Amino acid sequence: MKPDFYVLSWNDLLVSLVFIAFSIFLIKKWKLGLEQTLLIGTLRTFVQLTLMGYVLTWFFDQQHWAFMLTLLIIMIIIASYEGTRRQKNEIPHFFSAMLVALLGSAILILGTILLFILDVEPWHSPYAAIPIGGMIIGNGLNSTSLTANRFIGELRHREQEIETLLALGATPKLAVYDAMKASIHAALIPNINAMMTVGLVQLPGVMTGQILAGIDPIIAVRYQIMIMYMWFTTATMANMIMLAIVYRQFFTSKMQLRRELLRDNA
Amino acid sequence: MKNDLIFQLTNVSLEVNNLSILREINFKVYKGEFLALIGASGAGKSSLLRMFNALSSPTKGQITFRNQDIDTDIQSLRMNVGILFQNPVVFAGSVKENLLAAGRWKQNIAQTLDHELIHSLEQVGLNNIELKQNAKDLSGGEQQRLALARTLINHPQVLLLDEPTSNLDPKLARSIMDLINKLRLELQLTVIAVSHDHLLMRRYAERVILLSQGLIVGDGSFEVLDREQALEKAGLLESEITDET
Numbered sequence: 001m002k003p004d005f006y007v008l009s010w011n012d013l014l015v016s017l018v019f020i021a022f023s024i025f026l027i028k029k030w031k032l033g034l035e036q037t038l039l040i041g042t043l044r045t046f047v048q049l050t051l052m053g054y055v056l057t058w059f060f061d062q063q064h065w066a067f068m069l070t071l072l073i074i075m076i077i078i079a080s081y082e083g084t085r086r087q088k089n090e091i092p093h094f095f096s097a098m099l100v101a102l103l104g105s106a107i108l109i110l111g112t113i114l115l116f117i118l119d120v121e122p123w124h125s126p127y128a129a130i131p132i133g134g135m136i137i138g139n140g141l142n143s144t145s146l147t148a149n150r151f152i153g154e155l156r157h158r159e160q161e162i163e164t165l166l167a168l169g170a171t172p173k174l175a176v177y178d179a180m181k182a183s184i185h186a187a188l189i190p191n192i193n194a195m196m197t198v199g200l201v202q203l204p205g206v207m208t209g210q211i212l213a214g215i216d217p218i219i220a221v222r223y224q225i226m227i228m229y230m231w232f233t234t235a236t237m238a239n240m241i242m243l244a245i246v247y248r249q250f251f252t253s254k255m256q257l258r259r260e261l262l263r264d265n266a
Numbered sequence: 267m268k269n270d271l272i273f274q275l276t277n278v279s280l281e282v283n284n285l286s287i288l289r290e291i292n293f294k295v296y297k298g299e300f301l302a303l304i305g306a307s308g309a310g311k312s313s314l315l316r317m318f319n320a321l322s323s324p325t326k327g328q329i330t331f332r333n334q335d336i337d338t339d340i341q342s343l344r345m346n347v348g349i350l351f352q353n354p355v356v357f358a359g360s361v362k363e364n365l366l367a368a369g370r371w372k373q374n375i376a377q378t379l380d381h382e383l384i385h386s387l388e389q390v391g392l393n394n395i396e397l398k399q400n401a402k403d404l405s406g407g408e409q410q411r412l413a414l415a416r417t418l419i420n421h422p423q424v425l426l427l428d429e430p431t432s433n434l435d436p437k438l439a440r441s442i443m444d445l446i447n448k449l450r451l452e453l454q455l456t457v458i459a460v461s462h463d464h465l466l467m468r469r470y471a472e473r474v475i476l477l478s479q480g481l482i483v484g485d486g487s488f489e490v491l492d493r494e495q496a497l498e499k500a501g502l503l504e505s506e507i508t509d510e511t
Contacts, residue, residue, distance in 0.1 A: 164355040164413075165367065167319050168420060169345040178357075255340050256321055 006212055017042075056130070065124035072110075072133045076102045079141040086145050089152045090261060092249040101242035102140045105234050109136050117226060132230075139231050140238035147187040147239045148246060154179035155250060156262045163257055172251040180243050187239055191232045198228060270297040271333060272424060272456050273318060278327035280313055280480075287313050289480045291327070297423075300450060300457045302471035304464050306501050309477040311460045315426050318458060319349045348417030349426040352433060354410040361387070361404075362397040365416050386415040391445055407438045414446070418453075425450070427459035431466070443470055464488075464502060476500050 020042050027034050059071065080098035087094055110133050114120045120128045155162065158179050165175040198204060199221075203211075206227055210220035250258050273295040280288040288310045295301055303311040316322045317329060320340050329336040331343055357364050365383045380397060387395055390411040395404070404412060410430055417425065425446065431439030447470050450457050461467050467474070468488050476484030476496050484496035497503055 160351060160353065161355050161357065163321055164349075164351065167321060167344055167349045168367070168417070169341045171341070252323075254320060254323055254337055256323065 006214070059130060060126050062126060063122075065122070068124045068126050068129050071126070071130065072106060072137075073103075075134060075137050076106060079137045083141050083145050083148075087148060089149070091148060091152070091246055092261075094148065094246065094249075097242050097245035097249075098141075098144060100245060101144055101238040102137055104241045105140050105237040106133060106136050108237065109230055109234055113226070113230065135227065136230065136234045139234050143187050143191075143235040144238050144242045147183045148242065150186050151179060151183040151243060151246065152262070154182050159257070159259065159262060166255060166257065172247065172255050172257075175257075176247045176250070180247060184236075184239050184243065188232070188235055191235050195228055195232065198224070204228075271295075272297055272299075272331065274330045274333075276328045276330075278314075278317070278324040278329060280310070280317075280322070281325045282313075287480055288324070291482060293475060293482065293485060295456060295458065297456055298450070298454055299473055300447065300471050301459070302464075302467040302474045303458065303460045303477060304462070304467060304474055304497075304500075304502065305477035307462060308479075309500075310480040311477050312428055314477070315349075315428055315458060315460045318424065318426055319344055319347050321349075345420040346422050347424040347426060348420060348422035349428065350410070350413055350417060350430040352429045354406075354413035354430070356401045356404070356409045356412060359401060360397060361395055361399050361401050361412060364401045364412055365397075365419060367416060383419075386419050387412075389418060389449065390415045391441075407434055407442065410434065410442060411445070414442075418449070422455070424456045424458065427457065427461075429461055429463075432461075432463070439466060440469075446470075462502075464497060476502075 020038065024035055024038060027038065059067075062068070076099060079102055080095050083098045084095045091097075110129065113132055114123045114128060118128055123129075155176065158176075162175045162179070166172070204224050204227070207217075207220045207224040210223060211217055250261055252258060271294060275291050275293055278288060278291040279286070291314065303314060305311045313322065317324060317336075318331075320336055320343055323337070331347070336343060357367050362380075362383060365386060383397055387393070387397075392408060392411050392415065395408065395412075401409070401412060413430075427446070431442050434442065443466060446457065449455060457470075459467065459471065464474075472487060474484065474486065474488055474491055475482055476491060478500040483500050484491045484494065491497060
């Protein structure tokens with residue numbers, strides 16, 4: 001018999017602490033010295049997510065479009081800050097590049113999903129906008145952080161190649177074109193690989209969650225397909241917007257490569 | 267003579283991280299000259315050479331190219347002023363793709379005919395190389411010749427050489443320098459070469475600018491500089507003795 005859905009009570013959650021107890025047992029046996037850190041992690045997971053649950057419940061009760069937009073913009077600002085903090089190399093105006101990249105991809109992709117795919121009524125319903133927006137921003141953040149790091153690596157590796165092209169009369173954009181191509185390529189391969197193996201090797205988290213919550217697997221699958229397409233497009237768009245801004249920072253107004261930015265300052 | 271003026275440097279100085287690399291450099295370069303920039307390492311000669319192609323700019327002073335400020339049209343300047351680096355850059359792909367890299371931003375690139383490319387290869391002595399050959403498979407000397415052919419496709423008026431033969435054996439180095447000198451005469455090129463190897467430069471350079479710690483300490487033919495013992499004073503011959511021991 002197919003249950004409507006599985007409700008997880010607080011008591012059930014207490015039972016799941018068995019996992020942690022088992023881990024602590026193993027950690028102690030192997031003398032890894034991670035018990036205290038794990039206990040803090042366990043507590044923080046519980047407190048942070050529980051609080052977030054209440055916060056989300058409150059958020060979802062809000063019906064004004066300005067509220068949803070403000071929240072999304074705050075999420076984008078935090079993600080851009082996080083992306084800048086994660087960057088090991090100095091990239092001038094990287095925060096602004098992230099902001100524009102995430103904002104641009106969020107507006108286009110979230111807008112399309114809300115208005116044309118899910119036909120959400122009203123379009124600003126936080127039930128759809130916040131979780132999907134969160135996925136877009138989070139995925140965009142991860143992908144652009146990797147791409148920016150890779151791009152610096154490519155610039156360092158290709159420094160002389162780039163100067164050779166500039167010296168021949170190429171514009172900065174053409175001189176770094178191969179470096180941009182290689183960085184985006186490297187960033188998109190994991191996404192393509194995920195699309196190749198999804199459903200064969202593992203079931204994605206969102207789909208698993210929906211099935212556990214009692215949603216028909218066929219419907220859950222449709223959501224997952226949309227999410228996979230959305231992920232890929234987010235990565236492509238956010239990376240391209242970010243690189244289109246970032247590559248310019250590595251050149252002077254006289255089309256000279258700013259070699260000082262490529263010296264290792266890590 | 268005024269029309270033959272290619273470069274004019276006026277009070278050119280360069281500072282990097284508060285370190286003075288070049289100080290108050292003044293000289294003119296005329297059409298058809300083979301000018302060698304000589305100096306011990308760290309004398310500032312490569313930094314100076316890069317400025318002729320606007321790959322870097324002076325912190326003070328002015329450089330003109332054909333009586334116009336060098337920054338007026340940087341892309342056109344760079345097509346007129348080719349540069350060969352110490353390590354030739356060869357892009358992944360065929361010889362043809364490498365030759366076309368020079369003009370891939372030009373709209374008419376599709377119309378560049380194969381026979382034009384083959385001519386440019388022949389110009390640099392790469393007679394037995396096919397256009398479809400993988401460029402990375404070429405030897406060091408061939409790669410340097412390919413880089414030269416790629417530069418010549420732009421029909422430059424000036425050729426800058428940043429120690430382009432220092433990684434080659436002496437015989438090969440001489441044959442490439444002979445080729446460059448021959449092309450200079452045929453195509454009426456102006457050549458500005460940076461080298462620490464003044465013995466090699468003696469064969470080709472009509473004029474030498476001697477740099478020491480960012481300053482010009484000699485300007486003239488090798489005969490004049492030898493009479494003034496300028497190379498010894500710039501510490502060049504000493505470093506040579508040290509290198510040999």
